Amino acid sequence: xxxxxxxxxxxIADDTRLRVVNLFVTSREPLCVCEIVDALRLPxxxxxxxxxxxxxxxxxxxxxxxxxxxHYLNENNPLNKMLFTFLKKYLVGEVFDDDIKRxxxxxxxxxxGRCVVGFVDEKDLxxxxxxxxxxxxxxx
Numbered sequence: 001x002x003x004x005x006x007x008x009x010x011x012i013a014d015d016t017r018l019r020v021v022n023l024f025v026t027s028r029e030p031l032c033v034c035e036i037v038d039a040l041r042l043p044x045x046x047x048x049x050x051x052x053x054x055x056x057x058x059x060x061x062x063x064x065x066x067x068x069x070x071h072y073l074n075e076n077n078p079l080n081k082m083l084f085t086f087l088k089k090y091l092v093g094e095v096f097d098d099d100i101k102r103x104x105x106x107x108x109x110x111x112x113g114r115c116v117v118g119f120v121d122e123k124d125l126x127x128x129x130x131x132x133x134x135x136x137x138x139x140x
Contacts, residue, residue, distance in 0.1 A: 004058070008079060011057030012087075016042065017050050019099055021059065022091040025084050026100050029107065030063065030070035032115040038125055039103035059083075068115060108132045 012018055019040055023031060037047050051071055054060045061074045075081050106125070109117045109132055117128065 004079065007057050008059065008083065011053050011059055012083075014050070014053075016040070016046070017054060018087070018091060019096065020047070020050055020054065021084075021087055022096045023099060023103050024060065024071070024073045025088040025091070026096075027103055027107070028073075030072040031103075032068050032070055034117065034119045035103065035106050035115055036071075037119065038106045038122075039099050041102070041122070044119065065114065105129050108136070 012021060020036060023036060023039055033044060033047055033051065036051070037044050040047060051060065051062075055062060055071075058074055058077070059080060060071050062069050062071050064070075073080070073084055075084065106129070109115070109128055117125075120128065
């Protein structure tokens, strides 16, 4: 018999899924798949597979906004809340820090809090981020 607890812990018993969860618990932002792909530097199909596992375990929720889907933490039950609090403290190290740095850069490209870029290759992404930084500097 599967329990909520065993399903939850099986879902996070993977390095990539821990990296995905770390993006959510650190940023506290709803994220689209393309932002996660760019932060983790993994193929879209792989990120989508891991998001589906986390969603099926009840750890994340997806909300549609037109053609975009935004994923966010499901904090509607006490187990998840405690788990996310624990993971925020536990998920430390270079890999997690690098993922967060890339996510923060990627989130600079949002307009009105929403992703507008979609999937782009890494070279074009770096150019867009550089342009956005310059734009933000000019506004200051």
